[in-house]
Amino acid sequence: MSMTNEYIQERLVNQFGEAISNIEAPYGMFSFEVPKEMNLKVMQFLFDDDQLKFRFLTDICAVHYPDDKGRELAVVYHLHNLEDNVRIRMKVFTDINQPDVFTATSLFSTANWMERETYDFYGVNFVGHPNLKRILNVDEMDYFPLRKEFPLEDQTRIDKDDEMFGRGGSIR
Amino acid sequence: MARPVQYNVKNEGGKVITVAEMPEGYQGEGFFAAKLSDVVGLARKNSIWPLPFATSCCGIEFMATMASHYDLARFGAERVGFSPRQCDLLMVMGTIAKKMAPVVKQVYLQMAEPRWVIAVGACASSGGIFDTYSVLQGIDQVVPVDVYVPGCPPRPEAILDGFMKIQELVGKEDLRRRNSDRYKALLESYGIQ
Numbered sequence: 001m002s003m004t005n006e007y008i009q010e011r012l013v014n015q016f017g018e019a020i021s022n023i024e025a026p027y028g029m030f031s032f033e034v035p036k037e038m039n040l041k042v043m044q045f046l047f048d049d050d051q052l053k054f055r056f057l058t059d060i061c062a063v064h065y066p067d068d069k070g071r072e073l074a075v076v077y078h079l080h081n082l083e084d085n086v087r088i089r090m091k092v093f094t095d096i097n098q099p100d101v102f103t104a105t106s107l108f109s110t111a112n113w114m115e116r117e118t119y120d121f122y123g124v125n126f127v128g129h130p131n132l133k134r135i136l137n138v139d140e141m142d143y144f145p146l147r148k149e150f151p152l153e154d155q156t157r158i159d160k161d162d163e164m165f166g167r168g169g170s171i172r
Numbered sequence: 173m174a175r176p177v178q179y180n181v182k183n184e185g186g187k188v189i190t191v192a193e194m195p196e197g198y199q200g201e202g203f204f205a206a207k208l209s210d211v212v213g214l215a216r217k218n219s220i221w222p223l224p225f226a227t228s229c230c231g232i233e234f235m236a237t238m239a240s241h242y243d244l245a246r247f248g249a250e251r252v253g254f255s256p257r258q259c260d261l262l263m264v265m266g267t268i269a270k271k272m273a274p275v276v277k278q279v280y281l282q283m284a285e286p287r288w289v290i291a292v293g294a295c296a297s298s299g300g301i302f303d304t305y306s307v308l309q310g311i312d313q314v315v316p317v318d319v320y321v322p323g324c325p326p327r328p329e330a331i332l333d334g335f336m337k338i339q340e341l342v343g344k345e346d347l348r349r350r351n352s353d354r355y356k357a358l359l360e361s362y363g364i365q
Contacts, residue, residue: 138271141305
């Protein structure tokens with residue numbers, strides 16, 4: 001029994017059935033989506049299972065899709081099976097007006113830092129996180145900088161000219 | 173009988189040897205009378221102790237400025253103090269993030285008067301290319317600045333030029349300036365005192 005994408009998919013679908021959706025494998029990395037209420041259940045299953053053994057959390061990050069109404073924010077979990085060196089991606093989508101996702105800190109201690117960072121930049125509210133506050137930006141900031149909510153810079157500005165920094169302009 | 177000088181008497185390269193001007197004053201036999209502020213200014217400007225606050229590439233340029241080739245020590249700034257104690261020139265070199273701004277201000281507050289500030293490079297002066305949510309758009313938002321050095325990063329010559337501009341300011345500064353209402357109002361606008 002080798003850890004192929006098909007095997008992981010079969011185990012997940014056997015366990016959770018319809019809850020597993022959007023299965024794809026871009027560049028060979030198995031990715032799937034679960035409803036946001038089930039993120040801990042699925043991760044716990046992947047963690048505890050004797051064959052799957054996804055017991056290392058590489059990273060948590062978020063993506064903002066402003067046009068995807070009701071599913072604007074995606075939280076992406078990168079899980080790693082260190083024994084077989086297999087990586088998978090799990091996504092949960094949430095409404096930007098109610099960005100509540102259960103915290104993974106009870107399962108992975110490292111999620112503490114990563115979720116604070118994700119909250120800092122995207123405003124995802126991790127329910128149950130022991131200390132959810134900004135970690136990289138200043139506390140006074142009243143917006144989430146990596147959301148695509150801000151108009152692009154005025155292209156006609158002349159107070160910061162690229163030519164002054166040796167880029168573009170007359171340099172060929 | 174004194175031995176005659178026999179070497180290096182011709183100045184063959186025709187090198188210009190500059191001599192610093194003495195301050196304005198009245199000279200007589202065995203005494204010289206000048207304004208106190210001139211003498212104090214002369215002493216201050218030729219013994220500036222910089223406090224380098226180097227966060228990025230401009231800091232590397234400053235290291236080159238301190239090294240033997242450009243030799244900041246020629247200007248009486250041999251002693252760079254990495255502490256606000258007894259330093260009188262804060263040199264901010266590099267990007268100052270908004271999270272770093274309180275630290276810059278604290279260092280400035282811990283320095284004793286009279287103190288001067290030089291913003292080296294585009295980032296410290298205006299935020300530079302980092303026109304973004306996390307970067308302070310110029311340190312003059314948190315501390316008053318005396319001299320701005322342009323460049324990204326400025327060459328050591330530019331840093332020396334900025335330093336000499338500071339020397340000019342220091343040499344000409346009125347002894348009462350720091351007690352003036354205008355200066356107090358300036359510090360007040362930064363919420364200092």
